Amino acid sequence: MYIIGTVGPNVKDRTILKGIIDSGVNALRFNFIHGSATEFLEFFEMAKEIKDNIEIVLDLSGNKVRVSSKFQYIYKVYDGEEIYFCGEDKYEEINKDTNKIKTKIIPLNIKNKILNEKNYEQIGIKDNTMIFNVIGKKDGLIRVVTIRGGIIRKGKGCNIKNLERKAFSLSENDKNAIRWGIKNKVDIICQSFVESKEDIEDIKLFLNKNMEGGIQPKIWAKIETLNGVNNIKTILTEADGIVIGRGDLIPETSIEDTPVYEEQIIKEVIKDKGKDIIIGTHLFNSMKSGKMPAISEVESIYNFIKIGATGFLLAGETSVGKAPVKTVEFLNKLIIKYKE
16 A cells, blocks of 8 residues: 655655655655755655665646746735736736736736636635635736635645636646656656546657656546546546545535545546555644644544555645654554554
């Protein structure tokens, strides 16, 4: 069974990295949304020195919506405040005429046309810790009122329910990450926000064009939207495994529907023998903040093992959490106990 630990600031120290590997981590996740190729190469070399057969999971950004890298400000927005969202291209157009900027405008890393194709009720930032209700459109901008404010800076993840993603293609950032993965012979490539089998086919096509022989990595599809859930059967025809990315699935759907979707996904995957089903994020939020695990978290691990999960993905628990080694030890203990 996979215990996947995400690398990050908390495991840059060799002692901590060795600690989580010795405690049960048998695969390391390199999340190319957060981190550079140079940083990941350091992790890669250090991990292989510690355990040469440790598996490497290359996690791509996919069509994750974020506050654009072109956004050079840091805004603090307050409850009840009205602001605007737009696409990168619209933002660049507005920036040519500074006299037009009389309010807070947040550019997202998508085309303005895509952002305006549908009418949306809500936009969330950072896993819905910031929430904005859409109240209209003006001059190609999405006008919102702040329900729950916070700090907005470039790179922050956004969730927009029912966003049309069909026009998205394999990004240059993902292509560069895959090239890094090919060069370093990673074991698994995980694509985020997969909504159709074509999303996996795009990666396979790119791999075929760039691989120079050798064994190709497995490809996992991360399911984080309702379209991904609804298309799970066809996605499984191309993917080697499925990761349920609960960190985004919850704000992209709803917290009360997520358990229903998890069960639906797992039942489909276990029909297809030999394919992995990985539960990702929100495993031990209690331990991430240095507290004891909650009974609901333990019960969740138990139930996922009994229903057929083949692995768990620790995200913030290892990358930035206060007790990465203890968290891995505890998860490994539960897996051994409940697999008996």
